[in-house]
Amino acid sequence: MPETRDLYEEACACIPGGVNSPVRAFRAVGGFPIFIRSAGGAYLHDHQGRSYIDYVGAWGPMILGHAHPAVLEKLRGQLGRGLAYGAPTELETEFARKLCELVPSLEQVRLVNSGTEAAMSAVRLARGYTGRDLIIKFDGCYHGHTDALLVKAGSGALSMGAPDSAGVPAALAELTLCLPYNDTHAVEQACAAHGARLAAILVEPVAGNMGLVPPQPGFLEKLRGLCDATGSLLIFDEVMSGFRVALGGAQTRYNVTPDLCLLGKVIGGGLPVGAFGGRAEIMQLLAPDGPVYQAGTLSGNPLAVSAGLVTLELLQQPGCYETLERYGAALTQGLAEAAEEAALPWATAHVGGMFGYFPGLEGPVTHFKQVAACDHDLFRCFFHGMLKRGVYLAPSPFEAGFISLAHGDEELQQSLEAARTVLRELSRAPRAGKTP
Ligand SMILES: *Cc1c(COP(=O)(O)O)cnc(C)c1O
Numbered sequence: 296m297p298e299t300r301d302l303y304e305e306a307c308a309c310i311p312g313g314v315n316s317p318v319r320a321f322r323a324v325g326g327f328p329i330f331i332r333s334a335g336g337a338y339l340h341d342h343q344g345r346s347y348i349d350y351v352g353a354w355g356p357m358i359l360g361h362a363h364p365a366v367l368e369k370l371r372g373q374l375g376r377g378l379a380y381g382a383p384t385e386l387e388t389e390f391a392r393k394l395c396e397l398v399p400s401l402e403q404v405r406l407v408n409s410g411t412e413a414a415m416s417a418v419r420l421a422r423g424y425t426g427r428d429l430i431i432k433f434d435g436c437y438h439g440h441t442d443a444l445l446v447k448a449g450s451g452a453l454s455m456g457a458p459d460s461a462g463v464p465a466a467l468a469e470l471t472l473c474l475p476y477n478d479t480h481a482v483e484q485a486c487a488a489h490g491a492r493l494a495a496i497l498v499e500p501v502a503g504n505m506g507l508v509p510p511q512p513g514f515l516e517k518l519r520g521l522c523d524a525t526g527s528l529l530i531f532d533e534v535m536s537g538f539r540v541a542l543g544g545a546q547t548r549y550n551v552t553p554d555l556c557l558l559g560k561v562i563g564g565g566l567p568v569g570a571f572g573g574r575a576e577i578m579q580l581l582a583p584d585g586p587v588y589q590a591g592t593l594s595g596n597p598l599a600v601s602a603g604l605v606t607l608e609l610l611q612q613p614g615c616y617e618t619l620e621r622y623g624a625a626l627t628q629g630l631a632e633a634a635e636e637a638a639l640p641w642a643t644a645h646v647g648g649m650f651g652y653f654p655g656l657e658g659p660v661t662h663f664k665q666v667a668a669c670d671h672d673l674f675r676c677f678f679h680g681m682l683k684r685g686v687y688l689a690p691s692p693f694e695a696g697f698i699s700l701a702h703g704d705e706e707l708q709q710s711l712e713a714a715r716t717v718l719r720e721l722s723r724a725p726r727a728g729k730t731p
Contacts, residue, residue, distance in 0.1 A: 360701025
């Protein structure tokens with residue numbers, strides 16, 4: 296049996312950093328990533344035959360649990376009919392109709408292959424619709440890796456953004472203004488200064504890419520009001536929160552309706568699907584009806600759409616979100632209690648099937664600067680302690696945790712037992728400089 300280290304070194308020889316998405320490389324926690332061989336229900340099974348309770352869920356999509364029988368059955372049926380046609384299918388219409396039925400802001404929706412693509416296309420559409428160029432986004436929110444949105448705050452509060460990656464042209468970053476999450480005053484000021492040039496405000500209505508940071512009461516409503524006042528579009532990036540925090544997403548949970556909405560992750564049930572949509576009057580500007588170009592060879596792929604359809608159908612059964620909510624509450628409360636017993640500061644948050652925890656911080660956590668100041672060393676030690684005890688958490692303090700409907704009482708008790716043990720040990724041991 297090859298060791299994890301060997302597997303990782305082989306991968307590094309032919310894949311940059313050994314991974315196809317950076318966070319998988321464990322750089323924030325050190326050590327080597329575990330290599331997965333299979334998954335079922337709430338569990339991942341690695342190459343060495345060890346099993347883990349999985350709180351990553353493929354970064355969100357696996358809300359039903361891994362290898363759900365109904366999803367597999369639907370996929371098997373589709374497999375015999377071919378993998379891709381590059382021509383319309385009834386499945387796509389059925390899927391789009393379901394999305395429009397369940398997500399309040401959608402009158403029409405177009406399918407793509409990833410959240411990144413959805414964000415990129417929606418920004419172009421918002422600019423095409425308004426005839427304006429500026430975008431407002433928020434520090435700590437992630438909208439995929441399109442150039443226009445890989446932008447961080449500039450030097451002054453109201454100055455335009457700076458590239459957040461090599462290769463992003465400064466001239467493009469200058470069209471994006473990056474503000475602190477939950478800071479209504481900053482958005483008011485930015486709209487007063489730049490409102491007439493503003494195409495859209497783009498926001499994660501529940502922020503899940505800086506740990507988990509819920510919107511403060513009134514924040515989303517304020518964004519809605521400012522978009523109306525400036526004639527710009529409100530775009531909710533629900534790639535993560537969509538069908539995660541409620542059926543229909545954060546917009547049903549908080550009762551604020553955006554002009555455009557981005558979806559991904561859960562709606563593909565584990566296969567690559569993204570979507571963006573909104574009012575028909577805006578969506579009709581897209582090619583072939585309108586002048587805003589957008590396309591995709593595998594968009595609306597029949598296998599991907601099949602997995603998504605079954606997933607959404609199962610999520611419509613009563614009680615799903617109550618179950619996720621209960622588990623999230625019990626898990627975060629148990630974690631907080633274990634940390635308190637160990638006398639370690641430890642903020643937690645949960646919304647629907649998402650949760651977050653911030654070692655070293657006292658809650659509530661409302662914006663990125665706080666998250667960045669969490670105790671990274673404590674996080675790293677906790678992560679490895681849990682991994683050793685068979686609990687797989689996200690290997691970075693900037694990622695949310697995900698619960699599935701396959702997680703039950705047994706997994707909850709086992710996870711909390713592991714957390715109590717690890718935190719007890721950490722409260723005794725001096726940690727500085729210790730590597731796993
Ligand atoms: C994951 C994510 C994206 C990017 O989606 P990909 O499918 O990875 O391109 C965009 N926005 C949010 C909020 C996300 O969580």
